[in-house]
Amino acid sequence: MTAPSYWLHTLGPLTPRPPLDGDLDVDVAIAGGGYTGLWTAYYLSRAAPGLSIAVLEAKYCGFGASGRNGGWASGLFPVSEEKLTRRYGADRAAAMHAALADAVDEVGRAAAAEGIDCDYAKGGTITLARTPAQLRRARSAPGFRSAAEASAICGASNVLGGVYSPHCAALHPAKLVRGLAAAVEARGVRIFEGTQVLRLGPGAVSTSRGVVRAKTVVRALEGYTAGLAGHKRHLAPVYSLMIATEPLPAPDWARIGLARRETFSDERHMIIYGQRTADDRLAFGGRGAPYHFGSRIEPSYDRVPAVFDMLRDTLTEMFGIEPAIAYRWGGPLGIPRDWMPSVGLEDGVAWAGGYVGDGVAAANLAGRTLADLISGTESDRTALPWVGHRSRRWEPEPIRWLGINAALRATTWRDAWERPRASATRPGE
Structure with missing residues (x-):
């Protein structure tokens, strides 16, 4: 298997986990084995250990941006605090940026707690x-x-x-995503690699290997969202x-x-x-x-x-x-069309993404937020301005x-x- 980045190359040959083998029933089905999907599974499995959770990944965990990015866990957000203030007020704008700054530290805390040596160095x-x-x-x-x-x-x-x-840490992104996959698996989360998600909706995810029925479905495909049926104009893959x-x-x-x-x-x-x-x-x-x-x-x-x-x-x-x-x-x-990342849950379908390249720490915050939303927990995170936001769709071609x-x-x-x-x-x- 050819590694698609320097980061993945340093890990040596990767053996994909087995694919889905037929239909499956779970409590939560997560489409996407990158940071967003895995952090969601991680925090959800900690908050509700009895839930059955399945992660569905077309290639292998970290194949996409989570294993190829610049290795910045940063507090950056693609929408400025001034614009957030105009839309949501000063308090909620400040809360958004404070939560992202904390997420930089939380990535380091969680990696240390799980024994993931991802070369984390918070130098700013x-x-x-x-x-x-x-x-x-x-x-x-x-x-x-x-x-x-x-x-x-x-x-x-x-x-x-x-x-x-000061709100930035350099890290090895592939070590983080692969270590995170191992950590959620150790918590009982089932990961199916080599399983492409074709379409999803309330109650079910259709894949190349079978249908997964679930009370909650999570879309965590980031730059690959456009390949999902009905989502061609949701996020532009740049x-x-x-x-x-x-x-x-x-x-x-x-x-x-x-x-x-x-x-x-x-x-x-x-x-x-x-x-x-x-x-x-x-x-x-x-x-x-x-x-x-x-x-x-x-x-x-x-x-x-x-x-x-x-x-x-x-x-x-x-x-x-x-x-x-x-x-x-x-x-x-x-x-996204307005450069505003979003997190949400509606009618049994949850989503997070559109990070515009600043997703290493933001995905951690998104995963914690999705875990709160799915478990029905009200928190400071569920009141952040990106929760429930809907960007308008991109224009049709050309x-x-x-x-x-x-x-x-x-x-x-x-x-x-x-x-x-x-x-x-x-x-x-």
Whole structure:
């Protein structure tokens, strides 16, 4: 079995669990064996040990974004606190961000409690400002740092300032998702891999291997939601690609910094993201790959040579290095039409997702929230503004294809317009 990411490759060959073998009756059926589905199973099995729970996964747990992402457990949310305040009020907006910040710590607590060594390191995150336009955006943000302070964290070129947040941990995402799968299995949750979910609704999940009847059905498919019957326009699968270098030598790390394994990005419009891995590589990713007509998802879309080249060139420009690239990979993430993630339960069908790439910690919070909703427990989590939210559907094709790819192109142009024409220099040079 070929591993689709550096993270999964480090785990060695994976032996899939057996698929579903005919029809099944359970209390809760969960479609999707990534973070959302597994955290839901984890907290639900703790809250109600007597429930029978089945997780249904088309490939194997962690095959999707949970085993391919940048390894940021962050308190980031794709909707700003200002927008949340306008929609839901200051108290609920603050509660949303506080809950996400706590989720960063909860991931570490739960991993430690279950003996999951996922290279968790809570060093925070730094968003660098490296052009005058980026600096103007950064100055008004909480956690702003001067050029010297930001460069002391991450020694990139042309640092003019930065925004630091303590609410982020770097981790090994595949170790986390595979360890979580083992933990829920130990609690009596049944996991069926190699079992593709075809459609779901109140009371039943139809799969490639049989029908699972359940009192509660959970949709936790994230970027793969579009492949589910009747859900083509719920979440747009947009690709994010990554590279990982060979381990870098100590002199490079002395210049680059990230001594506490802080994650890093900058204020450009086209998102980039990186971390220093536990084995001293740079794992670095970014957007820019095209959206594919009809929300299609294909293995060939995981690799776009031009984007991989851009990512490597960006590392060279940022850090003055020309690293050997050991791994290249990618995969789809789920984007709702209004960029607002959601969690809910209605008529026996629960759902969570649409994290827009910030799902490692958010999925943990979503799993705890779904466990509350399914067990009928009122809590601070069930009152958060994303609970019960319904994003409007994406436009039909070809409007969807034209709009998403036009936005990607416009984002590239905006960054090019803001880029200084002068050559890059390192801090202090």
